[in-house]
Amino acid sequence: MSAPRDKLGRPIVVVTGMGVVTSLGAGKQDNWAKLTAGESGIRTVTRFPIDGLKTTMAGTVDFVTVDPFSSTGLSERLAEMATGEALEQAAIGAKADFPGPLFLAVAPVEVEWPQRLELGRAVGRTEFGYEDMLRVSGGGRFTAYHRRFMFGSIASHLAETFGTKGSPISLSTACASGATAIQLGVEAIRRGEADAALCVGTDGSVNPEAMVRFSLLSALSTQNDPPQAASRPFSKNRDGFVMAEGAGAMVLESYESAIARGAKILGVVAGCGELTDSFHRTRSSPDGKPIIGCMRKTLADAGLEPEQIDHINAHGTATPENDKMEYNTTAVVFGEHLPKIPVSSNKSMVGHTISAAGAVEAVFSLLTLEHQRIPPTINYEIPDPAILFDVVGNKARDAKVTAVMSNSFGFGGQNASLILTREPV
C-alpha cells in the first residue's frame, strides 16, 4: 500500500505534541483557559528598574526563574519547558532520545548587561575601555560566559537534554522565526529525511537594552497604564507592540509514522510559505506584494483555495503599520470571502513573543481547531475604521474552524505563513 500523501504527492506532516509557555502561564491548559477568558499577561516590568524608559510594561514570564539570570538562560529554560510538555504529549522515542532533528527559533545572543557590568568592575579602575576588559576576560574567571553567550548554546542544551539527532539548527527570521522553525521541520519530513522533527521557538529577552532598542525604533506601545490595555491590535488607538516572553514547541511527524505508532494526531501542517520583502529594513513594501505573495504561496503549498480558510490567526502586532498592511494584503488575497473569516490576534493578551511568536501562535491555532473556539482580540474598544476584518473582539467566539492561516512578519523583510488544519486536506 502506498503511503498517504498530500495533493502534491508529499508526505503529510502532522502534529503529535505541543507545548507552550507565555506570560499567561505554563502549559496548554492554563494558557487556553486564560486566552479564551480574555486575560492579559502584560504587566509593569519588575525584573529591572524602569526609570527613564518610555515603555514600562511587557509580557514577562515572571513565574520562571533562572540563576544566574540572563535572557539567554531564560530563553533556554522556556524552550525546555515547552519541549518537555510537547514530548510528554507526543510520547515519542525514549527519554532523552527524540528520533529526529531540532529546529530552534531563538533571539540573537550576546553578552548581557549584568555580565558586562561584572566584567567592567573586574577591571578595578574608573577609566577604561574594551582593551582593559579584554585583559581581565581570560584565565578561567568568566569561562561560563563563553558558553552561555554562544549563539548555538540553547540548541546545544536542548539537543543534549532531549537527544535530538544530528546537528541542531538555531535560526532567526526576526518576528517570523517561530514559523520558520516549523517550516524547516515540515520540509525535512517532506524530503523524507526525517520521520519526526522537533520545532521550537523561544524568547526570554525582555531586558533593558532590548526594550530600549525597540523603543528607539518607535515600535513599542507607550500606553503603560494600565499595562493590560496596552496591546490593541486592529484598534484605532493602537500605538505599538508589547514585548513579551514565551516559548512554543511542536513535535512534527509524517502521517505515516504517527499512524504506525498509534500516536494521537493533533492537527496537520498543511502548508507553509515564505516570501522576502526587499523594500526596507523595517517597513513593508507599500504595495504589499511580498505579503500577498507569501499568503498565496502558502495557500498553493497547502493546495487550498482562499475560501477554504475559515480563521486567520493574525500577526496583529498592534503597530500602526503592521495591522494596516496586514489588513490591506489579506483583503487582496481573500477578496469577497474576507468578511466571512474571523480574525484574531493572540498578541492582545500575551504580547509579542518575537522569536517565539510563530511557534506560540501555531500552538494556539491548533488549540483553536481542537476546541472549535477562537480566542478574542482584547482591548478592541475603538475599531480602526480602515481595518474591516471580522475581528473576534474582546470575547472568545465558538465557530466551525477547519483551516487556520497563521501569519508572521518580521524586520528584514521576513514574511512567513502557515496553514494548520484538523484533518489532512
Added chain:
Amino acid sequence: MTEQKSPAKEVWITGIGIVSSLGEGLDAHWDALNAGKINVDDKRFAPYIVHPLAPVTFDAQIPKKGDQRQMEAWQRIGTYAAGLALDSAGVKGNKEILGRMDMIVAAGGGERDIAVDAAILCADAKGNSSPGFLNERLMNDLRPTLFLAQLSNLLAGNIAIVHGVCGTSRTFMGEEAASIDAARIALARIEAGQSDIALVGAAHNGERSDLLVLYEFGDFNLTEKFSPVWQREDRSGFALGSAGCFLVLEAREHAEARGAKPYAKLTKVVADLAQRKQPGAVTKSLEALWPKLGVGDSGTLITGATGVEPVTSDEKAFLRQHPGFAVRATGTIFGHTLETQFPLGLALAALSISRGALFPPNDPTGLEVEKAGSPDQIVVVGAGHWQGEGMALVEAIK
C-alpha cells in the same frame, strides 16, 4: 517509506564571492594562495592577532551610501561578498531569478557601540548607578538604527535590499556549525526539488574588541606571535579573521537552461553535534561522518581547523587515519572567521577544481604536503571551536 523517492537532483556551484584579508574576488585569492600570502595584524589589538580585511571599495557592490551607513562592517562585508557571488553566477540584476532565489545566511551578530558601553561601565565603576542610570544612558546614547546593524537576520535583509534576493530568506546562527547546516539544508532543498537556486554564505568581522572579549572568556584567542594552525599545540588559539563568502548553488537543469558555467558540483554535506565530554569525541564524530562522503583512500581535503585545543589535536588524529589526503588549512591563511570558515572551504574547493590545481601548502610542520595534478574531488571539513562538526564533498563535473 513504501514509495520511491525521485532521484536527487545534481547541484552545481555556479557562483562564488569572496572578500577577505587577502583581497577580493577569485583571481586575487588564487594569486594570493599560490604566493603563500598571509595578512596578519599583531599591533592593533596587541597582544591579540587578527587577519584584517583587505582594503575594499564597498561602492562597487553597495552603490548607495545610505545602505552602507545602515550596516555594520560584518553586514557590509557579507553584502559585498554576496554581490560578488551573484556577479560570478551571472544572475546579478536578473529580477526574475533573484525574485525566487532562496537564501540561507549563517550569521552571528553585529558590533556593539563600544564607546557607549565603555562610558556606561566607567560611570558604573565610579559608583554612578542610580536605578534608571543604564536605561537613561541607553535611551540617550544608542544610535536608533544600530539595532538593525546588529540583528543577525539583517545581513540577509540587506542582501535582499541591495541585491534583490527575494525568495525565501533564512538566517542560521550557532557559530561554525551554522554555515555547515546552511550548506546542508540548501543542498537538500535543491536535491529534493524544493528549491532551484540558492545563495548560501556568511560574513565575519574579526576586528572587534567585543568579540575578542567573548572568545577570551574561553581563552580561545591566539596572542603574541602568529603561527600556522598546525603549530599551535603549545600555545593554542585562533586569530580572528575578517571575511565574507557566498556561493550560488543551483540545480543542474536550472543552470544548464540559462547557460551558466559551473565551478564544481556539491555532492554531499553532512553534520553532527558531538557532546565533547570525552577526549577524542571530535575524532570519533569526524570518523562517523567520513563514510557518508563515499570517498576513496586518497585525495584532497580543505579544513577550517581553528588552532584551538583540544579540537585541533582531535582533528589531527582524524587526519592521521586518512594519510592519503593532501590537507590545506584555511585557518592559517585567513584566520578564524567562524560562520564564514565553512563556505570559504567550499569556495576554495570549487575554485581549485575549476582552476585544475590545488594551491600550495602553507605549513612548516609538514602536515600539509605538495599535491600535483588536477583535483577532481575535494573534501571540506569543519570542526567548530567549541561544538559542531561537518563535512562536504565538492567534485569536478564530468
